Amino acid sequence: MDAAALEAYFAAHHWWAASTQNRKQTAIERFCRWSQQHGRLDPDPTRHLERPRIPPPHPRGLRRDDIERIFAVISARQTRDTLLFRLIFETGLRISEALNIRLDDLDLARGDEHLTVLGKGAQRRTVLLDDPRLVNALRKYLRSLDYTHGPLFQAQKNGRGGPLRYQSVQERWQRYAALAGVTCTLHQLRHSHATELVNGGVSLGTIRKRLGHRHIQTTLRYAEISDASADAELRIWRRKQR
16 A cells, blocks of 8 residues: 555545545544554555545524524523624624624714624724614613723623623523524524525625625625525526416
8 A cells, every 4th residue: 555546546536525535534544553553564655645625614594583582581681691692693793793892883873873893803894783673772771881981791790890701601692592492602693694694685795794704705605505595586587487
């Protein structure tokens, strides 16, 4: 067995998925290491064998009905939690972006409500607050605060208000999801928002700006999973042919 033979073997099975080839390659590498340790193979033919790149999984959003089931179990007294999670869901913000919002990042001038977030790569972008329910909830929440500057979402612990921790809000969301009997990570709220936009016919350029993607290829991953939208378009086209 040599490197050329292994390359020929994998080339003959080029239809294998990258994950399948990786599993088989791992098994061969273990066998070759064992053989080398016992003096039965030298040199190791897998040493310079390249592994296929496994593409990242497509982002998976949830139906709005399932997400609303989670919101339904959050106590009415937990206004901060409800607003934070609703903001992520209705705008597609990253968790870190939502946690880093400061009061002076909000502009709730009627008819042009928006916020400014600090995204990846320290890039600032403006996010339209286009959902009236979200805007009303924001205004109500702001009126209830006893502070006028600093993070929008503060942790009230030991009498000191600091920004919420990333891990703690994820844990809180998971508890709510478990109560509702829905499997959903907090980051999936962002995916769900993007999927809704794609299914609603919003252009990829607009979605890219909304989500703060640096490259359109990232946004295209949402378009590839929009089977419902594609099926609907095909049905409309078919009806027109009759």
